[in-house]
Amino acid sequence: MGQRALIFGISLFAIGSAMAADPATINWTKIPAVKVPLFYPGQSSYEWLLTDAHSKTDKVKSGETCVSCHDKADADKLKPKSMGDKIVAGGPLEPMPVKGKNGYVDLNVQAAYDDKNAYLRYQWKTQQNHPGTEHQYLRFDGKEWKVYGYPQLDKVVQDGAQPGIYEDRMSIMIDDGKVPGFANQGCWLTCHEGQRDMPKLATKEEVAANPLLSAIKKGDVRKYLPATRHNPSDWATGKSVEEIAKLKADGAFVDLIQWRAHRSHAVGMADDGYVLEWRLADAGKDMFGGNADKATRQPKFMWDEKKVGYKSITVDQLRKGDHFLIREQNAVPFDPNAGWKEGDMIADYIVSREDAKGSAADNNAIASWKDGMWTVVMIRPLGLANDDDKALKPGGVYNVGFAVHDDNITTRGHFVSFSKTLGIGAKKGKVDINAVKLP
Template sequence: MKKIAWAFMGVFAAGGVFAGEPDWSKVTERKIKLFYPGQSGLEWILNKADHSAVPDIVNKKRACSKCHEGDANEVGDKIIKGNPVGNSKTQLEPKPIADRAGWVPASFKMAHDGQNLYVRVEWEQPKGGSFGMDKKNEVKLAMMFDGGISDGGTPAIDLAERAGCWVTCHNDLRSMKEAKDDKKTKYIKGAALDGGKFMDLIQWRSGKGEKPVDGFIADKRVMEGGKGLVKAEGKKDGNKWVVTFTRALAGGGTGDHKIEPGKIYDFGFALHDGGAEARYHYVSLNYQFGLDKAVEGVKYYYNVVKQ
């Protein structure tokens, strides 16, 4: 029998209902590429002198996934090796990491039962040694999502539907190019909890005894306050990691978005591997999901079907 290494931790929300995971064999799989972004903050992404796609993003309102889903692996490989990218031929990783992969093949599945959202993420262990930054957690996987938008509505967070998690990533964060404060974490410009202008954040951690994170990103990153994360588990089987989240649709805590039918939500994943912290992670491009809502012609959209 193949040896399976387990690393898991779950939490149950007050009043939450946990009915068990869906039959994942019946759920549609979506393959994605998690890639190394280096110091490509939102300001770099939106600077035409650096990034040729700015007119597409700003004027044509085209999502980053539409252009880069096919070559995200190539982008990650260039950045992590310190090769120049973009119009300005910028070196987005000032300290090239020769022994690490520039991207990670991954996939996700999502389902719901009317009470909970279930998310399952798989990826292959990337090559490379440990960064040694996080002494407690060799691996962390996070999911971030906004408050959704109804048909004809206006997004609470500008650019979230096009740039995804990049709305929280800026050039002045710790470990970034213009960092002046080594404690400054992700934030959203003009954030407002009351107005829904924040990102819901959940994270699984591999360390023994480590609790999952149920927080949010507004004017700063807060790693607590949420009550929507019912359960988070992870395991490693051979060279493959599998992490599952169970998230109550109703939310109910500080920084929890309510997930409801009729809306489209912007989301993304971030993988900190090898004891990495801060920007030294692999990230997905922007994706969208909705509950039992088919959207034709949008390849980065995922229809979460009820089981």
């Protein structure tokens, strides 16, 4: 598992950077490990925290940190584990519970750095006894290629009409102190009503009629920061594109790095994005893209039979291998006349390290899944100067939030942490996680 990516990572670092440690040989037993509790948040949005449903609205408004109440030794029911277990089972914050889903996960975090990079190592246990390296497919139904496999919060999965298939993920949001409120409220600043799988889901018509979202050509509402709206609790009240560009130039955005067990892990990378008026990808080109042709809805690529022994898979092959479709390694252009049969399946995303470009291609990762546990090392270059990145610097202290997507789920179905501090060899003050300088 992940062998391909591992080999790729090693060769990359051997060629790429003389000053950088080979991340595959870092002795992590010497680096302190911090246990970060992650819990299932359901629909506990920025707006929900300010309603009477969350009793301490005045304290949240005045900016008191979540952990000041939610991490006290004497208040068990307010601790992440109790909250997650309660919310995931269904109730006001979870209208469509996934049967048997865990409410909580312990995330082990270690951090190191050298002259070139920061190395963030994460470990967590998956609920299933296989890793979530597969993502949705295109399936031939005898006539057409249709998406097969959806996240578990979707009605089609809960009704049994589709299987739950969605990649695992490990994400970090990073603020360098320029985002008001992030230090206290963390990821909850970005999570709002109107978003996918959240209350008051914005309709296509509402989105199309919205000046900001039509200006930035988006078809739905995603994570945003309060400062990008005239009324932070109303996604529809977007500021002008010029005002938002000013916020970006002032650094008032959070970096969002997502390691994706299918769409970035396949090529030894993590993606690179940021949250401001939407959840945006950095400039350049991501390492993944859709494999369905927009006009014909047929796949653009299929597997190279000469290299992997098959052009497509069938449902009985699920969870038996990674089934990555990698443009430069095992893909060839789709042949519509290859005698396709009902039930043939091809990955719905094509992944490529070679095609990833610019600021979107900054982050590497090495990951493996063994005995029910993911180990992921994100490799982030220090001192990035792009206008959509937070530059990590030796001595710097950052506010971070972590998320894990486990067991075929997306949107509110992830586990999240309260805001933590990450130091890169920080000398002064106390930080939750401090990256250790490598010898």
